[in-house]
Amino acid sequence: MSNYSLDLNIIFAALSDETRRAMIARLSRGAASVSELAAPHDMALPSIMNHLDRLEKAGLIETSKKGRVRFCRLSPKGIAPAQHWLAQQQQLWESRLDQFDDYIEQLAKDKSSET
Amino acid sequence: MSNYSLDLNIIFAALSDETRRAMIARLSRGAASVSELAAPHDMALPSIMNHLDRLEKAGLIETSKKGRVRFCRLSPKGIAPAQHWLAQQQQLWESRLDQFDDYIEQLAKDKSSET
Numbered sequence: 300m301s302n303y304s305l306d307l308n309i310i311f312a313a314l315s316d317e318t319r320r321a322m323i324a325r326l327s328r329g330a331a332s333v334s335e336l337a338a339p340h341d342m343a344l345p346s347i348m349n350h351l352d353r354l355e356k357a358g359l360i361e362t363s364k365k366g367r368v369r370f371c372r373l374s375p376k377g378i379a380p381a382q383h384w385l386a387q388q389q390q391l392w393e394s395r396l397d398q399f400d401d402y403i404e405q406l407a408k409d410k411s412s413e414t
Numbered sequence: 415m416s417n418y419s420l421d422l423n424i425i426f427a428a429l430s431d432e433t434r435r436a437m438i439a440r441l442s443r444g445a446a447s448v449s450e451l452a453a454p455h456d457m458a459l460p461s462i463m464n465h466l467d468r469l470e471k472a473g474l475i476e477t478s479k480k481g482r483v484r485f486c487r488l489s490p491k492g493i494a495p496a497q498h499w500l501a502q503q504q505q506l507w508e509s510r511l512d513q514f515d516d517y518i519e520q521l522a523k524d525k526s527s528e529t
Contacts, residue, residue, distance in 0.1 A: 304432045311430035317419045320499070327506035373507055382500040384435070385493050391442035392488055 303380070306358065310381045313357035318342070319350050323373070326360060330372035333362075418495070421473065425496045428472035433457070434465050438488070441475060445487035448477075 313319055322336050337347040351371060354360045361374045428434055437451050452462040466486060469475045476489045 304435075307435065308430050308432060311426050314500075315423050315426035315430060317423060320419075320422065323503055324506075327503045327510070329510060377507060378500050378503055382497070382504055385429075385497040385500060388438055388442045388493055389497055391439075392492060395442070395444060 306380055307384055309357045310359065310378070313353050313359055314378075314381065316350070316353075319354055322350060322354060322371075323359060323378070326371060326373045330370055333369045333371065336371060421495055422499055424472045425474065425493070428468050428474055429493075429496065431465070431468075434469055437465060437469060437486075438474060438493070441486060441488045445485055448484045448486065451486060 314323070318340055321339065325331060325336060325339075333344075333347065333351065336351070337344065340347065351360065351362065355362060358374055358376055359378060360371050362369055362371045364370075429438070433455055436454065440446055440451060440454075448459075448462065448466065451466070452459065455462065466475065466477065470477060473489055473491055474493060475486050477484055477486045479485075
C-alpha cells in the first residue's frame with residue numbers, strides 16, 4: 300500500500316469521530332490549549348489526550364509545550380489530502396452526471412426529430 | 415448526537431479503507447457489477463460484499479439486482495456531506511492563515527513607519 304493510501308486511511312479514521320471533528324473545528328478558528336479543547340467535552344483527560352494523539356498521528360494537528368501548558372494547532376498540511384481525494388471523486392461523479400444529462404438531451408432531440 | 419454527525423462518522427469510517435476507496439473511485443467512472451468491482455482485488459466474495467455493505471450503509475452507493483447480477487452505482491448524495499464538512503474547515507483554516515499574513519504585513523508596515 301502506498302504512503303498516500305496509508306495516510307488517507309489514518310486521516311479518514313481520525314475524522315470518523317465526533318469529538319475529534321469538534322476539536323478540528325475548534326482549531327480551525329485558532330490554536331488552543333489542551334484544557335480549552337477539552338472544555339466542551341464531558342470526558343476524562345486520558346480520553347482527550349488519546350483523541351489528540353490520533354489527530355497528531357494523522358498529521359492533522361501539531362502540539363507544542365510552553366511551560367506546563369500544551370498547545371495544539373492545525374497542521375499546515377492538515378485535511379488537504381482527504382479533501383483532495385474527495386474533490387477528485389466528486390468531480391468525476393459530476394462530470395458523469397453531466398454526460399448523462401447530455402445523453403438524455405440527445406435522446407430527447409433524436410426522439411423529437413423522428414416525429 | 416445529531417443525524418448529520420452520525421452520518422459523518424459512518425461516511426468517514428467507510429472511506430478509511432483502501433479497498434472501499436478503490437470501489438468508490440471505480441464507481442465515480444460509472445456503474446459496475448459486483449464481479450467488476452471485485453476483479454482488481456485479491457479477496458473472497460464475502461469480504462467484497464462486506465465492503466459494499468459498509469459503503470451502502472454509509473449512503474455512498476446504491477445497489478440493484480437485474481436477474482442474477484447485482485449492480486452498484488454511486489448514490490447521488492454520495493460523498494457530498496463529507497466534502498462539505500472538510501471544505502468548511504479548510505476555508506476557516508485558510509482565512510485564518512490570511513488573517514495571520516495580514517497581521518504580519520501590518521507589523522512590518524508599523525515597523526517601517528517607526529524608522
